[in-house]
Amino acid sequence: MLEKEVIVKSITGLHARPGSDLVQLALKYESEVYLIKTDGKKVNAKEIFEILSSNINCGDKLKVQTNGSDSQEALEAVCSYIETREG
């Protein structure tokens, strides 16, 4: 299992479009991908409803956790998406 901390760049947070793009990205990997909020809430990055209701906003700190055969690639891709996606 791999972990890395990131800060959300998107000014609208991980909602509609940025959120659904994130789900699409996470689904490309076999590994499980979770986002862990500072309050401990664990969000499945492959589930759009979980992403939406987790209310993740611009500037929030998240721990990205991946587990599986391609966990390294998944971790890098998801972290770089969260750190750079703007809109």
Place this chain on the structure above:
Amino acid sequence: MEYFGTKVGPGLGIGKVLIVENVSLEKIPEKLINSTTDEKKKLKDVINNVVSDYDKIISEVQETDIKDLCQFYKMLLLSPSLVAELEETIEKYQVNAAGAIKKVLNNKETELSQLDNAYLRERSKDIQEVRNKLLRKLIGVKELDLSLLSENTILVSKEINPTLLLSGHLKYVKGIISEIGGKTSHVGILSTSLGIPSIFGIENISEILEDNEIVFVDGDRGVVITDMTNEDIKKYEVKIAREQEIMSELKEIKDIKAVTKDNHRYHVCINTGDLTELNKVNEVGADGIGLFRTEFLFLNKITPPSEEYLFNVYRSFAENNKNKVMIIRTLDIGGDKKCPYIDIPEEANPFLGYRAIRYCLDNKDFFKVSLRAMLRASNYGKIQIMYPMISNIEEVIKANEILDEAKDELANSQIPFDRNIKVGVMIEIPSAALMADTILEKVDFLSIGTNDLTQYTLAVDRGNQRVSKIYNYFNPGVLKLIKMTIDASKKYSNKQVGMCGEMASDPLGIILLVGMGLDEFSVNISRALKVKKLITLLSAEDCQKITEKVMKMTNEQDIEIELDNYAKKVFGKYY
């Protein structure tokens, strides 16, 4: 009649009203009659059908916004946990497919609508949209087919659902009017990006208007005009045709600078206050953001926004507008706009009450959070800070002291910021205009907010129809205050005066303001190109002469006639 609402999609449109009825989906029976296996199959079929509808749209339409939205809806429908939950619900509650769809998606919608986030609350509407689409499909309701329209149409509804706009057959859709919805709703975002003039939030409008009556939609002003004579209709049609021709011409020259014929350069910036407008400065080739309203970051929230959140929003805007000025106005809030964590009691007169800088100065720690966010963002772009509602010099001094404290705190923590950050004052209270020269000793720039300055000077509420005709920024008293403010800056070589009210985009206003030597025109995005073009048609020297003449006049009618005659001459078809 004129009906005012929220400006959503800019532009002008005229056409026949088509009332879009919202089919009631609440009465669909939910009782389980067939076997649960049958219902589960029905459920899968309807989901697959709707998904393939979205796929069809994605492959057919050109607009990326529509494609993205359909993609998002598809994502919602294909979520594995959703399907599992729907199937469980059929079993557990012994309901049919419709019953499960309602139960599960209503829960999800409620969950989102209760979150402390305006954007997510709008997304709960998306879930409603997907729910309704599934239900309509299930009971075989035919969607309104816009491809059948054959003449210019204005869609009117209690609430327009996005599906309607997704078909892409929008050739004859010339406007949208609805009772519910905001600028950040999907319909709002879509109609803006598709360029459909749209006005939302007009109470009962779907009952007031009738099918086939002709209405005019002015998305730039947020007004719907009805009961027009044939001459009116002609007049508006001509206006729309001319406006379209001009707009397409202007888009070709979006990078022109606002330089007069005799080589005086003016800055044309945009007013914004909305996350959807992040990249708009470049789209219209503006010189920057002349007014960044911050209220949207504070309203509709249960707790105050964090410094980190504000900083990230400001930084994103600053980085997207590299090397261009961005003037952030500190919070302008009062008893008329409610925030649960801001304790401003109900007031008889909120516009003369406890608001904006008055509240912020009394709540120093709260104010400092915003200032620190702005300062930190100034490390990433040309940010400037502006105080609203200043009525005396003491307020400026106090605000600057708090700003200095914020700077010291950052410096002590070795957090980078622009140490020479420029600070300005919004001139919207007559006393501030009269004291402009003294205020300029304490700050780097002024920005005239004509809408409030006019209301406060003439003591008139423009929303009150009995007195609204008194509201006029060409009133000689208002003009004197404006001129006084601009003149005050001329004593300094390095201090600027801008304007961020409606007058700055009024062709007649522009003549006077060029004549008075205003440095910066900050206008709504939809007006920026036109303002630049108009300035290029003027000569500053001639405008000065006109201004001298106008300033001797004693009533606004004479002033407007004088300017109107001149405008016809110099602006030609652009007027």
